[in-house]
Each structure stands twice: as C-alpha cells, then as structure tokens.
Amino acid sequence: MYLDIKYLWLIPALPLLAAGLIAVTRQPHRRFAAALAIGAMAISFILACFAFAGTLGRSSAATSFHETWNFNWFQIGENWFRLGWVLDPLAAVMLVMVTFVSLLIFIYSVGYMAHDENFTRFFCFLSLFAAAMLGVVIANNLLLLFMCWELVGLASYLLIGFWYQKPSAAAAAKKAFITTRIGDVVFFLGILWLYSQAGTLLFYDGGSGCLEQNALNELATRATIAGLAVSTGIGLLIFCGAIGKSGQVPLHVWLPDAMEGPTPVSALIHAATMVAAGVFLVARVYPLMSANGGEVSNWSPGIHVSALTVVAWVGAITAVFAACIAVAQTDIKRILAYSTVSQLGFMMLGLGVGGIAVGMFHLITHAFFKALLFLGAGSVIHGCHEEQDIRRMGGLKKYMPVTFATYAIGMMALSGVPLFFSGFWSKDGILEKAHEWSGSHWPATSSVLGVLFTPFHLGVFAALLTAFYMTRQVCYVFLGNYRANGHASAHAGEAHAGSNEPHESPRVMTWPLIILAAFAILLGFLGTPVWPWFQSYLNGIAPDFEFGRLFEGPVLFTLALSTFIVTAGVMLAWWLYGQKPIQSDEPDPLERIRPEIFGLLRRKFFIDEVYEVTVIRFNAWWARVCDGLDFWFWNGLVHAIGYLVVGLAWIDQVFDQFVINLGFDEGCKGAARGGKLLSRLQNGRVQDYLRVIGVALAVLVLVLIWGCRAS
C-alpha cells in the first residue's frame, strides 16, 4: 500500500491540525491533548511509512525519482507563484525518521511533563514543531521550505522558553531565535538571488525546476564577483541558513543554551527536528551546491572550490571545536548539546566530502542515538530530582538499570564503538570519504592550512574526543558512588519528602528508551560497506551484497583507524575517570593536569563573552546612536528650522516695533510739536501781534541804523 503523492500534505497537516485543536483546548483536558498529539503523530508515522514504501527500489534514472505535486498559490502579474511537495528517497527517509522519533518523544513527554501545569500547551507546541519540520522535509519549493523553516524557529522559540518564568529560559529562547535568524536573513538573500537567476523556486518541476539540469547548467556558467559561479554564491548564502539552524561555528552559541527547555524538547531539537533541518537543507539543495561550470578560482590551487568545500571545512572545524568544549562541561545536557554540535559538524563534513548519502546516514543514525541519549539524560535528571550537574550524580547504574543499559548503548553508538553500533558505520563512512577527498591529499594542498591539517585529520581528532567525553560522562553519572547525598540532599529531601535516593523512571519513559536503543544498534547494518543499502536507496541504485568490500584498502584503513581511535579515547577516559570512584569534592582530573586549558574549555573558548562585548554591545550602542541621531540631529534640525522661523518673526517684530513704529511715532510727535510751536504764532491775541510788530520794528530800525553807519 502506497501513499498517493496528492495526499502527502497530510503528514505535516495532521500534527498541525492537532496543534491548532490543542491550542483552543482548556488546560484541564490533559489526556485529550496528549492523545490528540500522539494520535496525529502516529497516523502521520503510518502515512510516512506508506510513503516510504512507495519510494523503495526507485531508480534515479526514472522520471518519478522525484515525485512532485505542484499547485498555484497566488498570482504575480501574469504568472502564478507555485508551491508543491516532493517525495523522493531523501524526503521519505526523513519523514519516517522524524515521525518515528517524534512519536517516541511525545510518548515519553507524557511521563516527563506529567506534573507541569501547562501540559496541554506543551503538546500544542510539540505538535507545531513536528508539523513544521515535516513541512521542511516535503517542501518542493525553497520558499515553502523557508516558511516551514521559520515556523520551526518559532516552535523552538516557544519550547525553549517554555518555562518562561525562568529568566535564563526566556533569554535562551530569544538567543536561539535571533541567532538562527541571522543565518536565515542571509539564507533569504540566497532565495532572492536564486529566484532572480533561475526564475523559479520549485526544486523539481518536470525539467524546469531550479535543481534540475537545465537551471543548474545555466547557473553554474554564470559568473559573479571574484570569479565565483552564481550557483556557488547562492549555495554559500543558503548554507548560511544551515549554519544558523544546525549550530555550526560561528553561530553555534544558541544550541547549548537551548538546554533551558524541558528535556523532551532538547531531544526533539537535537535529534529529529531543528538541527537536522540545516543538514537536510544542504542535502536538498545539494545539486546546486555541487554544480560547477569549471569556474575554479585560483586563490587556492588544487582544491576544487565549490560551495561544498566551504561546507566540508565548516563542518570539520565545528566537529573539533564543539568536541573540545564538551570535554570540560559538567552539565549532563550541555555535554550532549556540544556533542550534537560536533556531530552536526560531522554531518556537514560528510555532505561536503562524500555527498548526500554519507551525510544523511549519519543524520539518521544520530537522530536515534541522540534522542536516546537525551531521553536517557531526562530520565536521569528526573530520577535525581531535577539535578543536572554530573558531579552530583554517580553510581546510578544501581538505581536506574534500564536507563543505564540504554544510555550505555547510546554512548557506544555515539562514540562509534566498532561493528555493533550504528554510529561506528556512519562516522566511518564520513572519515573514509574525507580521506579520499581531494582536499585531504597532502601534496595537493599547498596552502598553509592544508599542510597542517585537513578536514580528515580534524574529523579523526573529533572522533577521539567524542569517545573521550562520552566515556567521561558515563563514568561520572553511572559509575562510582552516588554523590548527591552529601550536599544537595537538604533541598532535594524537602522537595520529595525524604526519598532522596534516585529512582528509575516510569515505564512510559523507559519504553521509548528501549526502542530507541534497539534502533541505535540495528540501523548501522543498513549502511555498512558490505551492504550499503541506505546509500544505494538514496542515490537510486540497486544495493548489492559484497563481503569483500570490507577488505579493500581505504575501507580497511579507516575501519582500523577509527577502531584504534575509539579504543584510545575510551581507554584514556577510563584511565582518568573510571579507575577509582570519583569523590564529590575532587576537581576534574584534567583540571589538575592543565588548569588553564581546562578553564578555557569550560568557558567555551569565551565565545559568548566575545559576542557579548562585540556584537551585542555594538547593537545596543548603535541603537542609541540611531535614537540620538533622531533626537538630536534630525529632530534638532526640525527644531532649528522652527526656531529660525520664530527668530525671524522676532527680528521682524523688533524691526516693526523699534524701527517702523518708533520712527513713525517719533515723526508724528515731531510734527505735533512743530505744529504746537507754530500754533503759538497764531493764537489770535492782538496784543501779542502788536508786541511782535513793535519788537520787529525796533529790530528793523536798529539794523537799518547799523547798516547806514557802516556804509
């Protein structure tokens, strides 16, 4: 029985519908909410299995390899913007993995969140999260993928900040959303660029999609700045989105902080959904990333520069970087968080050097054993009364046997213990391809970076560290004596009325662990060099069984090397931590040996602090500058013009008052005074006139006499 492509949308739609219904459910209806979420997820899982069955045995040559269903969404001028979904092996395998792991995590959450007052809301967000992730998986349009991608970001924001009353949780939620959005903004530019160059965002559209040969040829031959092909430029921009979402250096900072969310959320984010989205994105647009039109630029001779080169390097650096930090952490979930970052680096490395199948295989196996480890950690935390510090645990083997057994399987799978654990085979595949990769051959790499180390060497070193820190963690948590009694028993005892002994978790929590543990072992056998069924399935070729492949040179070399590496890592950690029981006040053995390096690792290379004093402070400073610019400069300018007008008015007034008015007034006054003076001459009194005449006569006579005498 196969699922018709027309109904593929049901897989994300069911959890979405469940989320919507739970959103309007009142808080007391816990059972209803949980049942709805789990039921929807279960049906989605079944549908995903049917869809998966339909893709089995598909040949990549067949036109139906990428089965699509496209439809019109809205008009742009004369054209329609079209959306669609796609079912190919890549999508199918992700669908099955996401639905299955999510289903187990949902079931586990019923036990883990049983006492939380916002139980229904939690399931609403979980369903939304899963729905968005499933949307990313089936999207056949980069914009649809981006939309679901942003919804994944939203759901993670809501879930990381689920205990919103804890300031640290609220801060972590914000940090996760904003850090990933930094990548997303660049990703968005990549989408815009791709759309303007290819004219479509549909991946597969019967030959005219942007991941199909016509468009790729076109994009790879167009050059842009610095001699890069357009396809490489777009690929790099899109990869920035993946860097943000998948916690690659330098945008990894949000991922460890995301541990503030409830543990099932951490499991969901770190295993099945959010971080896998970034790797999946690279796998989805792989044809674009790997496209090349012979555009090799000459700044790094010998290495073929495509977007994948960058992917490989970023992945390798992240793998080592995060593994180093994990060595010195003491929070059980943070160790796993850094381990996730490191493993994501491995996946990126795998995609960069070996193609879709290599990276995706590690993604799938990692999803199972990392979900197992997180849920196991949740069980430990639950059993130890919300204690997360591994220094206060110890000896839990005795109290929590099921958790211990399953956790040990997860740890061995993650470390890559040879032959029987899935992590071994998937990681081995990556290392083998990295070794073969052109950039890893010493003579071919003339750059300084290449001489000192290559992605292959970085990967090997990261694998060593992985085995080391996982063994360290298990020694701390499960071996030795229980160390919490000394210190923390006081408050733990209050909270749990006396019974401060750790206890095994309820069955609703342990059964998911057991199922995941089984898969952590079994999945490896689907992708061994002997029978590479998984790789063949993704690449659309028929798998063949060939035992002799195990003994071919490169394969055997990597097998032997990684066996040696893992053994070395485990032994070293055992020697340091497992020999004798760790005492509760004892400093970490590594700290005794090299305190300065240990401190550097403990503080995560001070990356958060560096961002704090650069990016965050710059942002705050710049905001103040903008605000000040507004207030003092632009507003000041407006006010200045205002005052200028007022000033002009004032000058005008002064002029009016003192020049025009005063002059006029004075003139008038002068005229009046003159008139008054003159009017005296005509006051109508005859005596005055006669007096004047008399005086005038006298003066006249005197003048005449004086004049005559002189002449």
Added chain:
Amino acid sequence: MNGFPIISILTFVPLAGAILLIGLHSRQKGLARGLALGFSLLNLVLAVTLWAQFDPRSSGLQFVERHEWIKSLGAQYFVGVDGLGALMVLLTALVVPIAILASWRIDEKVPIFFSLVLFLQSGLFGTFTALNFFHWFIFWEISLVPAFFLIKFWGGTQRTAAATQFFIYTMVGSVAMLLSFLALYSVTGTFDFMELADKGRSGEIASQMIVKVTAWQIFNRDQLPLVIFAGVFLGFAVKVPLVPFHTWLPTTYAEAPTSVTMLLTGLMSKMGVYGFLRILLPIFPDQMRMVMTPLLWLAVATIVLPACAAFAQRDLKRMFAYSSINHLGYCLLGIFALAKLTQADASWNLQKSAVLNGVLLQMFNHGLTAPILFCFIAFLEQRSGGLRGVDDFGGLRKAAPVFCGLMGIAIFASLGLPGLNGFIGEFLIFKGSFPLATWATALSVLGLLVTAIFLLTMLQRVFSGPLNGKWSGLADLSWKERLIVLPALALMLIIGVYPQLLIGKINTTVIAMVENMKF
C-alpha cells in the same frame, strides 16, 4: 458611468454620522459610542459590498462618478476605485470600527471624540477615492484637522506640542504640494489625475513645461520639473514618512490617544504611500527615475535606522512607532525600485508586478497589524493606569496568558513570520526589488533581523521572567476584548496562508500599472 453612487455614499455616511454626533449632549455617552460604532459598521458593510462587487478582471476604474463642479478651475467631482483604491477603502472600513471599540473607555467629551473619528474616516475615504486634485486635496487636508484635535484634546502629557508639530510638519508638506499642483495646473490646465498621468507618460507635461520656462523665466528647463516634483514629493514623504522627514512621528504616535494612534499608523500613513503610487509614479516618471538612487538609499535608511532606534526606546508606543516607520520603509523601497529604467522586457514586468503586489499587500498588512498592536497597548494601558514602559512589567504571561498569546501572534505577524500576513508582502517586495536594486535590497534585509531583535527583546522584558508582583492581579482579556481582536488576528492568518484572497483582486490593477509605467 454614473451608476449607483456607492463611493459618494461611503464618503458621506461617516460625515453625516459626525454631524449627528456633534449634536448630542456630552452626557449621552452610551448613545454616542453606539452611534459611532453603528456608523462605522455600516461603512464596513458598504466597503465589503464594494470589495465584493469589484470586478477583478477589469483593469480600469470602477464605480466611477463624475460631475462638473467648478468648470473654470477644472475642478470636477470625480471619484472611482481601482484595485489600489478598493483595497485602501476596505482597510479603512476595517480599522475604524476596531479603533472605535478600542476607545470605548474614553470618557471626556465623548460625542465630540467619536464625531472627529468619523470625520477623519470620511476624509480618508475621500482621499482614497478622489481622482481630481481639487477635491482630493480638500479631503487630504480635512483628514488632518480631526487628527489634530484628537491629539490636542485627548492626548498624553505633551499633547499640545505633539499636535502642533504634527500639524505644522504635515502642513508644510501639503503647502509645498499645493504650490506644485498649481504650477502643474498652469502648465497643463487640468487637475485630473488620470489625464495628468496620461500626459506625464506621453511627455506632454515635459514639453509644455519648456514653453512655460521661457514664459516665467525663473527656472531653467531642467530645474522646473524637478522643483514641481520636489514639492509633491515632500508632501508625501512627510506623510509616510521617509527618513529624514520622520521626526514628527514618534512623538505624535506616543502622545496621541492610543486609538487615534491606530488610525494614524494604520490609515493616515497609507495616504502617503497611496500618493506615491497614484500620483508621483504615474505623473512624474522621469523625475522619479532621475533621483531614484538617492531615494533608494533613503529608503534603506528608513528601513534600518528606525528599526535600530526602536531597540533603544523604553516606551512601548514609541517603539512600535519606530517599527511602523520601518515597515513603511519596505513599501518605499519597492516604490523607488519600480522607478528603475527597464526595457519592455517581460521578465522585468514580472519583477515589477511582484514589487507592486508586494507594496499593496504590505500596505494592507501593516494597516492591519500595526493598529492591532496599538490596540493591545491600549488594553495594557487601561489595566496599568497608563504605564507602558518596556521595563514597567515582567512575567505578564503568568497573569494574562490569553492577552500575551494573542499579542504574541500580532508581534510575530509584525516581524514577518511566514504563515502570518506580514511575510508575503515583504517577500514580494524583496523578490521584485532584488534584481531591480540589488544592493539596496540586500542591505534592507537587515531590517528583518533588527525587527526580530527588538520585538523579541520586548517580549522577553514584558511577558517573560518572574511575574512582577505589582501586576499579579492584572486581568486577562475579557470576552469583549477578545471579540475585538480575534477577527483581525484571524484575518492575519488567512491572508498569510492564502494571500490570493487579496492578490486576486488587485493583480489586474497591478498589471495595468506596470504596463503604464513603461519608461
């Protein structure tokens, strides 16, 4: 041509309501509120009817009414809508009832308050439907008067200064525009937007201006068109606003009573964008193209700087005011990118259609989202006794989960979360302007990031963390309040999922506008 005069009715019903309300005694508060709501709902019904009757296949004007008014001045009563006008009419009719409901608690001079709101609505309807400069300008100015009084009498502590600054600033723009149009009239002899646009396209305005330049002897032949353009431009740039003509906005939005802020941000800012689309682009294509590059960078500044400044604000209303500038910046980016010279190549037409569709959607979406955000702030102010600082609260999710949840939806719509309305408009603008103006667009995308930063910081400060003991008794949204915001939130979701609902109606207009912008 003159069929059922639905536009005239639409314009004059609120005016009648306004006059009726003035007649009420100031004690008849309930009656005043009821009547105002009744009139605004009647308008909503009329506007929805108009929207439903609007024929999406016809690119021309619809519901046209044309009467001679003052023949000697070339003034006609000429109204009609295309997709752009219909969209704005619908938006106006949607937002005003929400604003009226949000100001239900206003207790001073109630009849006058609602009378002024209806008066403002009438002015807005007129502005969005009038097609002759003469009476378009009357409505444009008329809408300013009630806004001024609403701020001056019902505003915050600094209301007088804010109202004066708002009035004078926009008035300066209007006066400049009036002068330009008088000059244009003396050149062309018409006030009719459609005729002017035809003449602008055919180059007739330019050739007639050359004649006038020799007659007037004040500017040379290159300067005169630019000076006239600058006058009109200033009028719209202040209204939208475009950085650096924006400083009146934060103060005004913060001091206005919150329900009036809803009208200012939702509707009055759209008058400016509408003017750019209806008047500036069609009539002055050459001038737009000439100054396109500096304008694009101003648009980038309008997007990025206010978003950054919003991060530094401590008052929620000021913060959202800056956010409002940022959102309209996207519209301006699109409009300026449209002015780019392109050959009549079909692929460029596609990009321009995308931009224009995006700008129209963004106008509608911002007109819906921003007022709802201010509406939530109004609810918050009613509960906190006027406090609305970012740092005054904390942990409100505990006390008022529904309030915070619903406001959260509006906030995420505002930051452009896919699935809600804001995203598609922004995507279309960016999609179209990226090939038209690559670097400006690439820088503008920063706005998306900064918006997320300040909105999430605000969410963190106000809603998360331990509950501030002062607000432990904060009431959650009442059923009445939920009924006010839920329809709008539902509309946000519907448009986000199915934008064709709007695009289907406006697309033909968009195609016609792009066709007409061949230069």
